Each structure stands twice: as structure tokens, then as C-alpha cells.
Amino acid sequence: MKPFFTRTRLLSLISTAVFFASWQGLAMWLNSPVLPDVIQVAEVLWQAIVSGELPHHLGITLMRLAISFSIAMLLGCAFGIALGRHQALNAFFDQWLVIFLNIPALVTIILCYVWFGLVESAAITAIVINKLPNVIVIIREGTRALDKDLLEMAQIFRFSKFKTLRHVIWPQLHPYVMAATRSGIALIWKIILVVELLGRSDGMGYQLHIFFQLFDVASILAYTIAFVVVIQLIELLLLKPLDRKALRWRR
């Protein structure tokens, strides 16, 4: 068995400690309400957790993330594979893709709220529209890079459409799907807060908006820390194991 404190683990532990120590030092030196020290923030964080406020808002944001992420990935993979496989389809939709890729997130969010009202579905739609073109582009590239030899093999041995998708295409797309997932979660986190700030009365974005108005920097930092921890957990408990499982065949 490997020792718990490997060299890499020790290094990342030290780096975390250095980060918090410099923060603490800077805060003590500045002694300003704009930068509260680590202990203050920890207290606020603890209070927010115990009162149930943070879990409530974080939970709502996470749920929005999960729903919009799933929709965007599902549609994105379907469209991406279709565009990668069919040249005519790609020629037709390429312009649309470029347009949607470059519309500022704020514009889609505002338009969705204006057109559909300040409702949950408008919020989800806005997030999906922002993320979808990204997934499509990544998966399309993956589909274009598919190994033609293996596809021919599948054709010769009469693999059904589903079997080809599952055993020949999907494993080749895996790295692209993981790239879309990682960049997707990061992008959605950023957009989701703006969506909540502009038109929702719960969630992390809404809370941050209130803290901004109250000039409550300690709470902003506490919520940010909660945020970072959740991202780390998703990476550690969800994405890393998925990677390991899918890539076990590699030398």
C-alpha cells in the first residue's frame, strides 16, 4: 500500500497552507473591512452552514447546474455527432454555430427573461443556450477524428447502429466528452450566477448580489470557498473515477 503522504500530496498540502497563510498575513497587514482574515471568513462560513442558508442556496444552484448541464450535454452530443458525420448538415449549421458561440452570455440571459418571463425554465434555457454550441463544437471535432478503419470493421462485421455507437464511436469520443464536461461545468458555474443575479430570488448568484449590496466581503469569500470545495469534490468523486474506468485499457 502507498503511504498517504506521497510527495505530490505533501506539496499540494504545503501550497494550500502557503495560500491561506499569505491571505491571513495580507489581511492582518491591511486591517481593512474589504479583506477580512481567514478566521473571520471561517466563522461566517460555519454560521452560513449551520443556519442552513448556504446549503439551501448552494443546493438550488447545484440543481440548476445539473439540469442545464445534462440537457446541454445530451443535445450537444447528439448534434455534435450528427454534424461531424454529415457534411451537408454541417455546412448548413456552421454559421448558426459561429453566431451562437459568440453571442455574449448576458444577451441570451436578458432575452430569455424578456421573452419567457422571470421563471425557472427561462433561466435553464439561457444556461443551455450558452453552453450548447460549445459542446457541439468539441464533439463535432471528436466525431471528425473518428477512426475510419474501425468504422469499416464495424460495417463488415454487421454491427447494429446502436452497437457501433456504444462500442466503436463512444469510446473514441470519451476524451472529447470529458473535455466538454470539464470546460462545461466551469462555464456553467460562471453563467449560472449571472442568471440568478438577474432574475431569480434564490441560489448563489442571488445571495452574492445581496452581499454585494451590503458590502459583506466575508460572506462573499465564504460562499466562494464553499463553491471551490464543491468543484473539487465533483472532480475527485465523479470525473476522476470516470476517467480511470474509461481509460483502463491504455498502456
Next chain:
Amino acid sequence: MTDFLVQIHNKTYPDKQHPERVHQAIANLEFNVAQHQFVCLVGPSGCGKTTLLNIIAGLDTQFDGQIILPGTKPAKIGYVFQNPRLLPWHTVRENIELACHDGIDARILDDLLETMQLTRVQQSYPEHLSLGMSRRVAIIRAFAINPDILLMDEPFVSLDAPTARQVRQLLMQLWRQRPHTVLFVTHDLREAIALADRIIFLSTPPMHVVRDVQIPLSAEQRLNESPIEQFRQTLLNQYPDIACLL
């Protein structure tokens, strides 16, 4: 059971550098193959042998002519490609099982793996295998579907001589246990003599049949170098026109 007939009047490719010109790959190529015959197609590199196999396999449908395949409709085709084309994310055993449309009896698969001396690595992933082993897996995969016709595209190319000889002998062992109609492409005349009942010599493009020769050697004679070498000399003396195709 219908015979197996190949009749290609014309097969052209657009020339990549000069789009207005076309490159004629095959012209008036015609032969038929009896059931369970082992036929080698011998011709110079780049003469379009792979194109021919792809047409027979149905991968390439842009040609003028007809292919009549033996057996059930649609005919079951086993194809051993030049590269093994295994799915790297599946084990050896899974690769073979996946290819079998109607599933495969575990005992039959065990037998096949045993014959090809792959029992030990059946749970390995292809990236952990040597090229010779991967080739053998590809051969089993093609046999496992119990094909009406077996197409093999230089399956021993880029193997070192002893490995190639070993795999060739394993292939013959397998084929004698389970005879199938085989079309085997090679540019190595010795290999063709060692394996085939019949050799069809193909020309440079536009490809057509130059010679069609029966190989009367027995199984024992094929195990030794000298009868093969002798027969090769006889062939070359008898048909001087094939020398330039090798």
C-alpha cells in the same frame, strides 16, 4: 449453394491532382471461386488488390460490374484487414464476441483461441499484445462468425519471417479444421504457394487477371521450403510474364 463470382468491368478513381482526369484501377477483371477453395491473389504493390477486396466486401460500391457472393443473403463476410483493427478498449475475447452477430458458443471460442495459441491473453487489451498476436486475434475474429467467404488482405505483412511462418501454419491448421472459401491477397509468391489451392496473378493498373494457376502441392510438401521453391521456379519458367508482377 451459389458459386462465388467476381466480375468488374470498370472501376475508376478521380485523380486527386488533376480532377478532370480519371485513374482506371480495374478493367475487365473476372474470376469465380469454388466453395471452400483457398485462392491467393498475387500482384505488385499498389495494383489495387485492397480496392478489389473492398469492392467484394461491399465497402466500395462505386464500380461497374457485379459481385455474386456465396451462401446466405446477405453473405457473411469475414475480413482480416492489413492492420488488425481491434477495438483497443475491449479485451481479446470481447473483440471476438462483439464481431459475432448471433453470439458464439463459449466452447467454440475456447477452441479457436486454443488453436491460435491465444488462450493465455484472452483477457488482455490489444495494446498489450504483439503485432503477431493481434493479427491472430483478427484471424480468429474473421473465422468466428463462420463466414461464407473469408477475405484476407496481406495479414502477415510487416511480421518477421519466423513469426509470419508460425502464424501461417496456425492459419492453415485453423482452415483445415474449418474450411471456408478464402481470398488471400499477398505480393509474396512463396507465401501464396505455401497456402493456396490456386493462385490468380493480377496485373498493374488497370488491373486484370494475367494468369490463373492451380497449386497441386500436398499439405506435407507445403511445410518445407524446397518443394515450394521448386514449384516457384517451375512457375516462373513456365510463365515468364508473371516475373514482372512480383
